[in-house]
Amino acid sequence: MPDFNSTPADLSGWLSYLEQLHPKSIALGLDRVSRVRDTLALRPDFPVITIAGTNGKGSTCAMLERIYAEAGYRVACYTSPHLLHYNERVRINGIAASDDELCAAFAAVESARQQTALTYFEFGTLAAMWHFIEARVDVAILEVGLGGRLDAVNIFDPACAVVTSIDLDHMEYLGNSRASIGREKAGIYRAGVPALCGDPDPPETLPEYAREIRADYRQVGWQFDFTRRNGSWDFDSADLHLEGLPLPALNGSFQLYNAACVMEVVNCLGARLPVPQQAMHDGLQRVRLAGRFQVSGSGPSIILDVAHNPQAAQGLAENLRRMPVSGKTVGVCGMLADKDMTGVMRILLGVVDDWYVAGIRQPRGADTAALLACLHAVAPDARVQGFDDVVSAFRQACLGVGENDRIVVFGSFYTVADVMRVLPETLGDAWQPIR
Incomplete structure (x- = not known):
């Protein structure tokens, strides 16, 4: 005590x-x-x-x-x-x-x-x-x-x-x-x-x-x-x-x-x-709700979604298909170790072109190696990069996209929160917080 x-x-x-x-x-x-x-x-x-x-x-x-x-x-x-x-x-x-x-x-x-x-x-x-x-x-x-x-x-x-x-x-x-x-x-x-x-x-x-x-x-x-x-x-x-x-x-x-x-x-x-x-x-x-298919910016757009289980991932995948882009979809993913990481990744394989996975610095967070292993288990040929933290993954993703692409950040509340903290400086005047 x-x-x-x-x-x-x-x-x-x-x-x-x-x-x-x-x-x-x-x-x-x-x-x-x-x-x-x-x-x-x-x-x-x-x-x-x-x-x-x-x-x-x-x-x-x-x-x-x-x-x-x-x-x-x-x-x-x-x-x-x-x-x-x-x-x-x-x-x-x-x-x-x-x-x-x-x-x-x-x-x-x-x-x-x-x-x-x-x-x-x-x-x-x-x-x-x-x-x-x-x-x-x-x-x-x-x-x-x-x-x-x-x-x-x-x-x-x-x-x-x-x-x-x-x-x-x-x-x-x-x-x-x-x-x-x-x-x-x-x-x-x-x-x-x-x-x-x-x-x-x-x-x-x-x-x-x-x-x-x-x-x-x-x-x-x-x-x-x-x-x-x-x-x-x-x-x-x-x-x-x-x-x-x-x-x-x-x-x-x-x-x-x-x-x-x-x-x-x-x-x-x-x-x-x-x-x-x-x-x-x-x-x-x-009605407004932060972190639920929250779309910010344009050219490229950035989507924040706290989806962290297969059912939520299915909803995220449907949303992404319903709102297609002419370019590629880049996924920034960080998850907790006690979640069905493989199940979530398998569902999103068809809508995410490039993967940027990162460990979450929390007691329950999955490390980068675990995320990479899960993704390789369901998609051995996936285009993926691993990072020590979510912000590093997000910043690198931003460097690799064009105006017709989009970045979707998902996997946990922690992942979305980490990116939300740096979005204002990333998007500048294009940043529109939920009110």
Whole structure:
């Protein structure tokens, strides 16, 4: 247990302290974090919307956040991980919490926890909810960190729960099959509460658990659905029909599955949080999310995408095919060692011409040799160069492209974050940050 003689003086000090509090970075279970929640008396009197899923969580949170804000509500959103600054995780109406606000929330949790060891994520989750309650928000959107059933976010009962998709990821914690992973994610469902699923073909364990606890289960393609039109889309559920909705301002055909879940959440909570149709339209058109097929610059363009598992890689590949270039596509890839590196690379072989792979300087990061070995295993003749770090790989990639080419940066949040830090100097006036 770390020994601080005084309260950390600033946010950097607090974050360093949080990293030392628990011997493990991930320790699933709700007993410890629930005890501290009760000591803090964290009982939100506003609706909580919980979002789980292998992919699509961030996009779904972002759309909900923007739509409710456009409707005039004070909207809290807690997401993870962050790209550049921890503050990004804790937002109200899209504005990140200040250092002072986070320090106050951390101090409240520290005072309440006494001898209870909390992980970095558990401590942050409690602090976020403390901040939201203090700020008297109208609704809180909480993104699950890992799985669902035993995730710290699950100590707060939702008014509506969403599982966006189920695929193989974090198997060392959630099991090595879609069935076991689906059951873990279904743990965010509650009896009598709308329990949404945005996966058109979920493992049976998900609806089975929902029926077992008598949740109000609703699945895309069944209880609610969407129809794609030319430049718009329609939404249908039992008691809501919307025509001519604008396509979400987030790239990817799969985003309509996320958007359909968002519309059904709005429908389910309509009595408590009514939303005019104009706010739905405005929210879909104005939503922004960094690092999800984020396109910057032109001639060549630079695409940032945090895709780090095969399902997300498939979505990235589809986006790249849907937006072809006359030149080549250069991939800058860095991944964590516990991810399916071979699976991701195999999917992207058909759309990436030249590979620049780099080790990630994090405890879980794959080194350059491991990435090269994975790529050579699936594509012995791939044009590839290895680098010690992501920024070096990116800068070298920039030197080897012309105005008709593009660079796609992918593989992890760390990879995208490293490149984001140097993009302003790389692109100059062409750099357009997400706002």
